[in-house]
Structures are given as structure tokens and as C-alpha cells.
């Protein structure tokens with residue numbers, strides 16, 4: 048997967064303290080606290096200093112602004128564990144300088160949005176917090192999963208502080224809600240009309256197509272067992288080919304008399320509903336028939 052960076056970033060100061068590129072795909076998220084109320088600029092200045100030998104991928108200031116110091120394609124030097132840093136996106140969140148290292152609501156809310164954004168761009172649909180070091184480090188995330196790890200598992204530190212540590216279950220839960228609601232957020236991405244057809248395409252891949260075709264002077268006179276039929280010409284091709292055979296519903300309206308429709312499956316395709324037979328129990332001549340089509344299927 049190609050790496051990208053968050054569009055939420057408002058300040059960039061790339062740090063020399065990094066390993067280029069990371070050697071593992073992103074399947075961990077590691078949240079830290081700065082143990083001091085620093086702005087994204089102050090954090091960037093600190094990480095810009097080679098002697099500090101420290102960095103993070105992102106930082107969130109007390110005002111909720113987001114800074115970037117190491118691109119997602121690269122490994123930040125953040126969690127005192129090279130293997131973790133190669134797998135994780137490390138995020139520093141500005142906190143108080145004392146226990147329990149509380150963060151502002153603005154920073155916390157932005158953290159939820161930033162983690163969701165990181166997951167979406169990296170194909171992660173499920174964020175997991177086990178709350179247990181051994182279980183987490185022995186767990187191999189499946190495709191589409193990421194696990195949360197914490198700095199205190201790798202070094203004798205309070206990081207990310209109890210304030211954020213105790214909220215890890217809530218962070219995972221809120222991020223997963225955002226991830227699932229965005230995939231269920233189906234919406235119309237294209238509408239149009241051409242010739243007899245109107246259509247609507249949905250982001251989920253569903254397409255609807257509807258229209259009508261007029262047939263004048265139809266004679267239902269061809270014998271078929273005890274009934275009579277006539278073949279109605281196929282309508283125009285759909286404005287696009289369906290990816291799979293769509294579901295076609297045809298109803299007929301006639302000026303007098305009546306008839307029922309049967310689909311001719313030999314002419315049914317992904318491009319066209321094919322022709323129909325109009326059938327009746329008795330011979331009828333010269334009726335005008337409107338064929339109404341309602342088609343639903345997948346455009347991708």
C-alpha cells in the first residue's frame with residue numbers, strides 16, 4: 048500500500064531523527080503524552096534537534112492543531128522500541144506536566160479524528176486495544192486490523208499518562224464507530240438521463256436505472272398454446288454496462304385490453320433488458336403499450 052500523510056496536519060517540521068523508510072506496514076497505533084503543554088511548533092523544534100534523538104510521526108497541541116515530524120512512510124524514534132516504531136504511527140499529545148498527564152478536550156477530540164484518519168488511509172477497519180502487553184505484542188494483526196500499544200510497555204515511563212491510558216478503550220471504541228459509520232455511509236455519486244433512461248449510482252456500487260418505452264399498434268396475435276403473444280422490441284441499451292446481471296422489473300400499461308409481460312432471457316444482458324413477450328388469453332389488435340422498466344444492480 049502506498050503511504051500518505053494526514054490532511055489534518057497544519058504544521059510540518061520534518062525531523063532528522065528517523066529511519067527511512069519504515070520496514071513494516073502500519074498495523075499499530077501508539078499514543079504518547081508530552082508531559083508538558085507544548086505547541087506543535089515547540090514540539091517540532093525539539094524533534095528538529097539531532098542530539099535529542101527523538102521524534103514522533105504526529106503531534107497534537109493543546110489547541111487541537113496537528114503537527115507532522117516524520118512522514119508515515121518513515122519510522123519515528125518514539126517508543127524506545129525499534130520494532131514497535133517500524134509498525135506504529137506514533138502520536139504525541141500535549142499534556143499537563145504532572146500525573147495523570149491530562150490533555151485538553153480539543154487535543155483529545157482531535158486525537159480521535161486523527162487516529163480514524165490514519166486507519167482509513169492505511170486500510171485499517173478495526174482498531175484493537177487489548178490492555179495487556181504480552182497479549183498485544185504476541186498478536187499478529189489480521190489484514191485490516193491495527194493494535195494499540197503504549198510506551199510504558201517498552202520503557203520505565205508513565206507515558207502516555209493515566210489520563211490517556213485509561214481512555215484507550217474509549218479511543219478504540221470511538222475510532223471503530225467512525226470507521227464503521229464511514230463505510231456504511233452510502234451516497235449517490237452520479238445521476239443522469241440519456242434517451243429513455245434515467246439513472247443513479249451509489250458509492251457502494253449499487254446502480255438504479257429506470258425508463259419507459261412506447262410500442263404503438265401492437266397486435267397480440269401469435270398463438271402459443273392456449274394464449275396469444277407478440278414480441279416487443281428491446282429498449283435502448285442502458286447508459287452503462289452493469290458489472291453483474293441486474294434485476295429487471297417490467298410492467299406494461301396498455302390503452303385498451305391488457306396483457307402480461309414475459310422476459311425473453313435469451314436477449315437479456317448486462318447492457319440491455321432484452322425484448323419482452325406481451326401475452327394475453329385472447330387475440331387483441333392495435334393496442335398501444337408502454338413498457339416501464341425498473342432495473343437495479345451493481346455498476347462496480
Ligand SMILES: [Zn+2]
Pocket residue numbers: 078079080125126198206207
Ligand atoms: Zn512516549
